[in-house]
Amino acid sequence: MKESKDLYESQKLAIGYWIVAICLFGAQLVFGLIISYQYIQPEFLHKFLNFSICRLLHINSMILWLLFGFIGGIYWFLPLETEREVVGIFLGKIAFIVLTAAVSIVVLVFLLVQIGKGEMLTLWLVTEGREYIEAPRWADIGIVAVFSIIFFNVFASIWKAKKLKGILWVLIVDLLAIIGFYIAGMFFSPNISVDQFWWWWVVHLWVEATWEVLVGVLVGWVLMAVLGTSRKIVEGWLYLEVFLIFGTGILGLGHHYFWIGAPEYWLGIGGFFSALEPLPLVAMIVHAVYDAGVHRLKTINKPAFFWIVAQAFGNFIGAGVWGFMHTLPQINLYSHGTQLTAAHGHLAFFGAYVNMNLALIYTALQRIRLHEGSILDGTLWKWVFIGLNLAMLGITAPLTVAGFTQTFVERAVGGSTWQAYIDAQSHPWFKESMIWRMGFGIMFFVCYVLLVADLLTIGKTKATHQQ
Amino acid sequence: MKFGWLEITLFSIVLVVVISAIFVRGKNWLEPGFWGVFAIVSSLVMFSILWLLTFDTLKKISFGSARVPSPTVINHKIGFEYDPDKKRYMPTIGEEELFFGKKWSEQEATQLLTKGKLVIQSRNCMDCHTLLGNGAYFAPDLTKSWLDPKWQTMIQPMIGVATKEETMAKWLQNPEYYGTWQRRMPNLKLTEEEAKAVVGYLKFMSAIDTNGFPDHFGKSPAIF
């Protein structure tokens, strides 16, 4: 086994980020299970831990753990790329502690205080009450500060190593964009149309533009590490991806502006660009099949390789298929704000980002636990891989059926009223879907436990062998 | 803006292709640098257009514009009718009516809506309900809630007050007593002042022109 003193300090910090990430992943699943049960039995924890609180913890812990995972990936690969220790690593460690402490405080406040009076102070201290970015304003400022430190780490290291080109150049610009767009979500407006206009700047431009590019950078690094893909191919492919993602994704923001009061031209612009968005994802499928087929036996890290291939397919199914299904404005007029959106969200986040994070962690585990040239493999990770993917499909298929029911019963027939909503939620297709979803949710949680067990043990047993 | 969306869309794409083509002359398309140029140009062009559109949109959705009415809209009757010219539903702003028994001045109405918005955020409404279709899906969409027939057909007789706004304010303060269904809204400890502000906000929100969402709200589908 390799001594951990071979690792850069920055890589040890990456492990810290990943440990917190996996813990938050668990928290996300627990709150997800609670709210899925509240759909079946609404009195469960009523008044103590209402749906709204568990739901905001479910989505916020997801955002945070994915982000922690990405930051871990940056700290892991940065010293390898620059061939030197990260500049200002001490500051980076403090940032990690501050961030983790702030997250714990915010979670405790969400759990214990939950809501506040209708005044600005609540927005500063308790909750901002805007889906996905509920974190109170003090935490927002803290997040930007911490991110600035991380940006400093990255930029200073690259600058000192004189390697400001290629992949690292994309990383720098993308980190700046991530910080910049987050600031767009930090103000209050009594006009809800203005509020939601800027709110989507954060949510969409993070998730569908800057995160995608960050993942592109990380995928490139993982491919170089586990497949030995040449840097030139990775760079060309990354630029092409940035071109397609920013080319279609930035104005694709328009598909969120259909019904929030924004002018009619967004129907056309948003519909047009989001109709184009699946095209590159289909092209990526061909590339993934080619890579998987040609390199299948030559990888040195089986789990990371499988998760990275799953990422290409997951992105296509979650973002491409489930996204296009309800993106055209003529259809979205009826399907907007139904469980279809939930199905799309689950598949897309899992496909594009969860897969990526798991691939990252397995890539690092090989370096930590094995001698150079050994193959990371085992039995348990295969079950986890199959189980998590199946369970996610099992969660989203019923959500899709429920979404169809809502679109038809509540929106198209019922005219979207309170009673129409109740009719749709009481429809047998909807009610049974919720039970199926809960069942597969439990399966997902079991697989998560196995995943943790695998992450703790893989590479330590004799299942690994010399090449 | 005088240009239509189709012109904007095609213009942005043509601009990306033309500028990139100028910069990549002589480069092999299999070189990474070739696509690097496309990446930079498309990001810059698309982001600049987004900025221009943002300024235009913010102007068109400010208070008192054609799409987002002035806060004093709460002094008027509001409806949601099919517009044959636009081929979609449009909010209608009708004759004056009293809201909580009085006419609200511009300043008072703005204060009320600001309070209402703060209450909506501080109670995490968006994590059960959808507002303008965005939020969670555990409870009904509130976009046109002010126009919902249930307030008058079911809730008002249950509570027994004279007007719709009083019904809503009372109900919001004690949602658990007046259950409508097995999923009960929890008591979010709204004061009377806060409840009134939320009702004002819901009335204002129903007057926003949402491009026809939600289609045929509260009407029979036979007509479309």
Add this chain to the structure above:
Amino acid sequence: MSADSVLKMLLASLSFVLTAGLYAFFYAFGRLKGSFFWELFSFVFALMMMLSGFFLVSCPAFTLFWKLLLIFSIFSYLIIPKAMFWIVEKIHQKEGEEEGRLKTLK
């Protein structure tokens, strides 16, 4: 537009992109294995993709512009697998990637 047609449009647009992806998958798979059978099999999905696409085009809810956009998508999905396979092969040939990998992995 009737309530039924909303549901049909949803299903058609689901199957449109899904079958486009399956076509791309099996086409690439067939080419890689050099198997004519899998390549032929992939055309079943291409056909389904076209059928879903033309169903969407025929929906009266879409105006001329949207119909053109959808037709453009159908043709793109038809040629993407073949074109992308050609590009991927080209890139990998040019890099002589096999040697590069062997060097990295030792």
